[in-house]
Amino acid sequence: MHDTPDIADRRDAVCVIGAGASGLATIKNLREHGFAVDCYERETSVGGAWNWRHDRSPVYANTHLISSRPLTEFPDFPMPDSWPDYPHHSQVLSYLERYAKHFGLGEHIWFGTEVVSAVPVGDGRWDVTTRSTGGGSSRVQRYAAVIAANGHNWSPAKPDIPGANSQEAWKGxxxxxxxxxxxxxxxxxxxxxxxxxxxxxxxxxxxxxxxxxxxxxxxxxxxxxxxxxxxxxxxxxxxxxxxxxxxxxxxxxxxxxxxxxxxxxxxxxxxxxxxxxxxxxxxxxxxxxxxxxxxxxxxxxxxxxxxxxxxxxxxxxxxxxxxxxxxATGYAPRFEFLAPELIGTEESGRPDLHLHAFARKHPTLAVVGLLQPDAGLLPLAHWQSVAVARWLQLRREDPVRAAAVQQKESARPVSSWSRRQVVATRRHWFEVDHIAYLKSVGELLREMEPAT
Amino acid sequence: MSDLLRFEDWTSPVPPVEREVLSRLVEGEDEQPPLLFVPGPSMGAWAFAEHWLTHAAGRGFPAHALTPRADGDLRAHVHDVVQTAASLPRQTVLIGHGAGALVVSHALARYPARAAVLVAPAVDRWATLGAGLKTNPFGTLRGRPRLNRKQLFSAGVDAEAYLSRLVFPRRLTASKEAPRPVGSPPVLVVGSPDDRVVPRKSLDRVATRYGGAPLLFPGMAHALMLDTGWQEPIDAILDWLTKELHAGS
Structure with missing residues (x-):
């Protein structure tokens, strides 16, 4: 591909942002549902947070999983059963690399490419501006949908402690x-x-x-x-x-x-x-x-x-x-490529999304992996991306039924899938109980079952 | 939605075992997806190593066969198939034979196979039981049913060596019909109208479930891969596969 001044129309293709665990699952499941996919990844390899080579990766030498293997693996691509109960982060990375290779996801990923902005252009379509990570000229392409899987553990939230950065107060x-x-x-x-x-x-x-x-x-x-x-x-x-x-x-x-x-x-x-x-x-x-x-x-x-x-x-x-x-004060979610109102960002910076995934006012915009579950994230991100893929499919093939599903979903009480009874801090914005959450996603999937 | 909530796997994972996998690899670029052959628990990977593995590799498909674990239930066998498929470098084609086809049909709900082939699938419990009672009543009624020469092989096969390698574990049973496959792979059913383990009607029924008609090889016995005419079905399977792989991409 080379730079063109006009907007390249990618028609039914879906733009996925990020090739970490959530992005990879999203590419795979969209492909399985018959969508063409362009994924943009600013780093030069897959794995996102789990790739210790990436500048923004939070892992350190001795990071191990804190949820055990069966509760952490993708539900349709298990980790080797010879691995320990709590694998090391380098094993998780090799698992994600094998997943990408196994399902041939690499050919749909544009590495070293950053998404600068995604702007709705009406009719549910999006103009996505991308640029090579090192800088250089940008390029605009039009997509049928945008799925952000950019992770939420890469932008450090730093506490403001008086005197911490003053050499006079403290030399450490x-x-x-x-x-x-x-x-x-x-x-x-x-x-x-x-x-x-x-x-x-x-x-x-x-x-x-x-x-x-x-x-x-x-x-x-x-x-x-x-x-x-x-x-x-x-x-x-x-x-x-x-x-x-x-x-x-x-x-x-x-x-x-x-x-x-x-x-x-x-x-x-x-x-x-x-x-x-x-x-x-x-x-x-x-x-x-x-x-x-x-x-x-x-x-x-x-x-x-x-x-x-x-x-x-x-x-x-x-x-x-x-x-x-x-x-060790955590990370803040960041969606610089989206205008805050698109994902209903509240004053505190917290996005307001249905099932922490679907933009409430933009049916072709979703976020995958923005969850803090009491189990591994990968299974939840997998089912989220299956729901996103099936939703986009239904919307394309049966708009009437899609509208009915949307109507029904908007009536689903937030308390049925979100943990409301939690300590009120940023750390718990996206806290979900994996069982309650998967039940809700399961119900959504059932509503969207293809008619047989 | 038990599909999403997998308490059994989360609370008591299937204990891992060493798995025997026999492989015939392809030199150079592997353009074709790997094949994983899954026999029923009476046989082992050896049954495919006899003819089909080498033949498939000769036609450019990296071919692997899995020996079922001793004394596993359906869940354990499904686990082993999915583990083995996920360990291969690319999205795998699952090919199950006999009770191995039952295992494959359930594994398809746990792993998005590139395609699947059910060869003489012993999927219908009652149909298989009825056919067995007709040909081999005493062997069929045992707690650990024993298949005999007449059921497995046609007259021309030198079956002694094969019969001596059979093992007789408990009958594999599924508590419910196999769930819909994930990733909607193309599925082919292959069999013989003269199979004395899986009746013709059952082949039709299984094929209909996957939206097709069975590919039939008259005159062959249940163990198609060990029959004198072993080449015809494997060639037909690989032809079908080649066509499907090109249609999909």
């Missing part, structure tokens, strides 16, 4: 967890890890094995679940409770009992008690954190208020002197 180094790659960065240093999420806990555990001193600062108490319960991966045991359809109250009670018997009470190490019930926040899965707390290798501390006089000042008045601070 502060980095976001995205910049943490190698345990050697921690060796022989006094490390303060900020953030009680899975990444923060993982890095604190890593630091406990490398650094001279480790402080772990958390604002809120969480429920720290072990990776194994009764000799099985904890998520597999948890799903058994869901299979038996135990009521939430009973599951919450069981959860507390299980944690009391396994992890035990962590407040005696200085961690705050959870301020919410189990299942009301994203699950923290870490068996080693309590171990290192118990061995004194990790010291639990409260919120950091400011850096001053060469030290970090904590909420309880204590002052500590780390020389490396790692902020």
């Amino acid at each position: 180094q502060i980095i976001h967890s995205a910049q943490f790659k190698d345990p050697a960065q921690l060796r022989n240093r006094k490390v303060l890890v900020i953030g009680g999420g899975n990444t923060g806990c993982d890095i604190a555990v890593e630091a406990a094995q490398q650094a001279t001193t480790v402080w772990h600062s958390t604002r809120r108490g969480y429920w720290y679940a072990p990776k194994y319960v009764l000799g099985r991966p904890a998520d597999q045991v948890n799903d058994r409770l869901l299979k038996w359809r135990l009521p939430l109250k009973l599951r919450q009670w069981l959860y507390r009992r299980t944690l009391a018997l396994t992890t035990g009470d962590l407040t005696r190490y200085g961690l705050p008690a959870p301020d919410h019930r189990p299942y009301e926040s994203h699950p923290i899965v870490n068996s080693q954190l309590p171990y290192y707390l118990g061995h004194g290798r990790i010291k639990a501390v409260p919120d950091v208020l400011r850096f001053a006089e060469g030290r970090a000042e904590l909420a309880d008045g204590r002052r500590i002197d780390p020389d490396l601070v790692i902020t």
Whole structure:
């Protein structure tokens, strides 16, 4: 292809943005439903967040899955059953590379190409402007639909701690967890890890094995679940409770009992008690954190208020002197190529999408993979992209029925698929219960069943 | 929607085993998709290694055959087929024979195969039971049914060596009909009107389910791939496949 001044009409083709796990599943499922696909990926290879070679990849040397293999693999392309319960990130990347090769997805991907903007032109069609990542001239093509699968774990959300970046207040180094790659960065240093999420806990555990001193600062108490319960991966045991359809109250009670018997009470190490019930926040899965707390290798501390006089000042008045601070404070979703109103972005920056996927006012715009499930993301992204493909197919082949489905879906209560009862923070914007969510997607798929 | 909620796989995954896969690869560029042959649990990969694997590879298709695990249920066999297919470099064509066709028909709901062929499919439980009772009542009524020479082979086959390699596991049963295949692959049903395990009517019924008519090879017995006329059906399968692959792209 070469630059042309006029708009190239790609007719029924669909534009997919991003070739990470969600983008790959989207390409495959759109192809399976008979669509031509152009996927744009700004990096030069597939894998998105899971490709450690990519600048924006959040993975570090020792990243392992926190959901077990059966709950993490694509439902129609399993990971090898000889792999461990919790594979290493490099295995996940090789899995995604094999998926792309197996289904011949590479020929539909334009690598090193960035989407600058996607603009609706009426009739449901889109003008998509792309440009090579290194710069250079741009090009506009017209598509029948745009599916954003650009991920939400690449743009670091950095806390604003007074004095953190002032050499006078404090001489140490502060980095976001995205910049943490190698345990050697921690060796022989006094490390303060900020953030009680899975990444923060993982890095604190890593630091406990490398650094001279480790402080772990958390604002809120969480429920720290072990990776194994009764000799099985904890998520597999948890799903058994869901299979038996135990009521939430009973599951919450069981959860507390299980944690009391396994992890035990962590407040005696200085961690705050959870301020919410189990299942009301994203699950923290870490068996080693309590171990290192118990061995004194990790010291639990409260919120950091400011850096001053060469030290970090904590909420309880204590002052500590780390020389490396790692902020594991998560990531913010970013859709720079879309005008905010297209995806119903609220003032806080949170997009408002049906099933966290379908744009409410633009039937040919969808987002795949914008979820924070209590299980692996890949199965959910797969079914999301199947629903998107089937929706576009129905819209093309039977507009009357498509309108009826849209009518019915708009009446679906948000509480049926979204976890409303969660801690109100950005971290939990896209929190879903994988069972409730898959049920809703399943119902949508059934409404769109091809007539036989 | 049990299709999306897979509690069984999430809470008690099928235990992994070492799988025997015999392969005949193709030199150079592999333009054709790989084929995966799946025998019923009485036979092993050897049944395809005899003639069909080499012949398919000779026509440019990388060919593989899987030996079913000992004492597996339908779910375990489906798991093994999907695992093996996903381990191959490209989207795979699944070819099941006998009870292996039953396994393939269920695997199609778990893996978007490039295409599928059901050879003498022992899919209809009652039809297969009826045919078995007619030819081999005592073998059929056992808890671990034993197929005999007359059911499997036509007169011209030197069957002694083959018979000695058969194993007799429990009968494979499906609690429900196979769900619709994912990715809508083309499906071909192949069989013989003189098969004493799978009656003609059953072939028709299975083919209708996949929207076609069976491709028939009169005079052949159930074990088409070991019959004296083994070349005719495999050539017909590969011809059909070549046509479908070009039609699709």
